[in-house]
Amino acid sequence: MRFAVAFIAVLLASSAFAFKPTRPIEVVVHTGPGGGSDLLARAVAGMMEKEKLLPVRMQVVNKPGGGSTVAASYLAEKAGEPHTIGFFTGVWLTSPLTSAEAKVTLRDLTPVARLVLEPALIAVKADAPYKTLGEFVAAAKEKPGQLKQSGGSVTSRDNVVRQLLQRASGGRWAFISFPGGGERIAALLGGHVNMMVIEPAEAGEHIRAGNMRVLAQVADRRLAAFPNVPTLKEAGFDVPAVPQVRGVVAPPGIPAANVAYWEGVFRKLTQTASWKKYLEDNQFEDGYQNAAELAKFYDDFTGTMRAILQEAGVKIVR
DSSP states (O other): OHHHHHHHHHHHHHHHHOOOOOSOEEEEESSOTTSHHHHHHHHHHHHHHHTTOOSSOEEEEEOOSTTTHHHHHHHHHTTTOTTEEEEEETHHHHHHHHOTTOOOOGGGSEEEEEEEEOOEEEEEETTOSOSSHHHHHHHHHHSTTTSEEEESOTTSHHHHHHHHHHHHHOOOOEEEEOSSHHHHHHHHHTTSSSEEEEOHHHHHHHHHTTOEEEEEEESSSOOTTOTTSOBTTTTTOOOOOOOOEEEEEEOTTOOHHHHHHHHHHHHHHHTSHHHHHHHHHHTOEEEEEOHHHHHHHHHHHHHHHHHHHHHTTOOOOO
16 A cells, blocks of 8 residues: 555656646857758757657757857756757867866766767869869968868867868968858858868758769778768778767756657657658767766766867866
């Protein structure tokens, strides 16, 4: 009898604290429209609606600026807010490593789930004179600082790859930072820069349309969609394939029931046919981890990126 009473009490307590969204979900991304996080968040919002995984809609809110600083600070200010989540990338971990001004880190927010691991491509305009990465680097050696690469923040994978390649090759080219993926692509296609590091999801339509040429892959092995394009090591550059990670966090101070709800929703998403097709179409690797696993991943990823940044000659402040 005592057990039955206790069991009923637990059920009542859990139902009293159960979370279910009652208004649209604000989804914060650190890039402008067309950036990798923006594209992923909007795709997820569409799949959530299609698969009927949420009782409300998701609304993407762009908070570019300072790498991930503006978006992370915005989430921190939403402490305890159950209807706000954010889509993070590795830059949310690397920015605080190199910027003493970054007051909010991923550890100040609530981990929810890791979703994907993502390779990248090194691309030039289709009519560029460079047929290989070696040719681009050779040109950069001949004209130090004159060639340009478009990218995100200075702590983004774009710039880390540049730093590693420059250190390994002796070539030198400029890095031009843009807040959004659309602007980075427009700069390349408009001939204002000479090269960019880009995710397959962002590059796909431009490659298919013949607007871009892929010189190399930032990956440990060739992607199925680019069987004839070498990896960095195959192209003759012995540098690490800098990892990219994408996942979900929530503001600090939200109840455990809220975290459990989002864990369940995103786990269900990763099991749908829509999600599996999305991964295949965009050359993503399924990297799902729950909140506890993601918290541990922070430490592993931070250690890896700290070593890579130091190897690339970037100053580390924490």
